Amino acid sequence: MKPLRYAYLAREQVPQIFEAFREAFADYAISISGVQEQAFLNRMVKNGVDFAASAGAFDEERLVGFALTGLDRWDGEPAAFDACTGIVPGYRGFGVAPAIIDRVLAALRARGVRRYLLEVLQGNRPAVSTYRKMGFRVTRDFDCLQLPLERARPAPPARLADLAIEPVGKDLLPRFESFGDWRPSWENSFSSIARIPDGVVILGARRDGRWVGFAAYYPGMNWILDVAVDREHRRRGIATALLGRLVEPLAGIVPAVKMVNVDHGDAGTLAWLEGAGFEVYARQYEMELSL
Numbered sequence: 001m002k003p004l005r006y007a008y009l010a011r012e013q014v015p016q017i018f019e020a021f022r023e024a025f026a027d028y029a030i031s032i033s034g035v036q037e038q039a040f041l042n043r044m045v046k047n048g049v050d051f052a053a054s055a056g057a058f059d060e061e062r063l064v065g066f067a068l069t070g071l072d073r074w075d076g077e078p079a080a081f082d083a084c085t086g087i088v089p090g091y092r093g094f095g096v097a098p099a100i101i102d103r104v105l106a107a108l109r110a111r112g113v114r115r116y117l118l119e120v121l122q123g124n125r126p127a128v129s130t131y132r133k134m135g136f137r138v139t140r141d142f143d144c145l146q147l148p149l150e151r152a153r154p155a156p157p158a159r160l161a162d163l164a165i166e167p168v169g170k171d172l173l174p175r176f177e178s179f180g181d182w183r184p185s186w187e188n189s190f191s192s193i194a195r196i197p198d199g200v201v202i203l204g205a206r207r208d209g210r211w212v213g214f215a216a217y218y219p220g221m222n223w224i225l226d227v228a229v230d231r232e233h234r235r236r237g238i239a240t241a242l243l244g245r246l247v248e249p250l251a252g253i254v255p256a257v258k259m260v261n262v263d264h265g266d267a268g269t270l271a272w273l274e275g276a277g278f279e280v281y282a283r284q285y286e287m288e289l290s291l
């Protein structure tokens with residue numbers, strides 16, 4: 001293979017990046033056939049992508065590999081996220097991905113970033129192996145689930161007579177951050193929800209004037225980003241009521257809805273999701289590299 005040119009990227013190159021994305025992920029384990037360019041860009045905005053900290057490999061003028069990098073804070077520290085990395089078939093196995101990521105890491109170190117995270121399908125053994133060789137370590141196991149909507153079960157109304165569920169704005173997100181037992185993944189973080197540019201459904205649940213639960217759904221990706229209930233108000237059907245309110249309007253519009261990156265160690269949440277009709281369709285690793 002002839003030498004490639006490596007360079008940092010720019011937002012104006014999104015059409016070219018999207019075309020390389022379509023080529024690189026045409027054989028991916030999860031189909032991307034329905035993804036449109038605007039939806040792709042919106043997801044990058046959601047994940048905080050900074051194109052100047054992202055890099056690509058070019059065969060003359062053709063983009064044949066890329067790594068898009070999100071920037072945010074993680075545990076109070078500046079951090080980065082591999083929002084999407086892809087190598088076009090025919091250019092794999094030649095060290096292109098490590099060469100691209102080396103350029104990303106140089107940009108991150110120059111910005112004072114010391115933590116670099118990514119999510120990768122556990123079944124993608126070549127990618128997992130490459131990341132391990134680069135020094136990434138597994139930090140968490142995630143389950144990705146989907147709910148066929150014909151299985152959605154309504155909440156028992158007798159137990160929820162005193163519960164009010166209503167749409168709320170992004171400004172209330174900080175109020176709900178303490179409800180979870182573990183930190184959401186980068187894709188589902190409260191910062192990512194706040195950055196969504198094309199509309200997100202956020203529901204808040206109140207009892208006796210107090211916020212006791214919330215749920216967030218992103219129509220652009222058909223993802224339930226989070227469902228969480230205050231510890232003092234669990235096991236009362238609140239999460240099920242929130243889930244029901246989210247999925248009820250989707251009947252006849254989509255056949256199923258997804259909930260990704262559920263911590264595999266949270267047996268309670270996974271049991272609740274299974275009871276609600278969700279099925280695991282993929283598993284991911286969260287991996288991190290200390291810079």
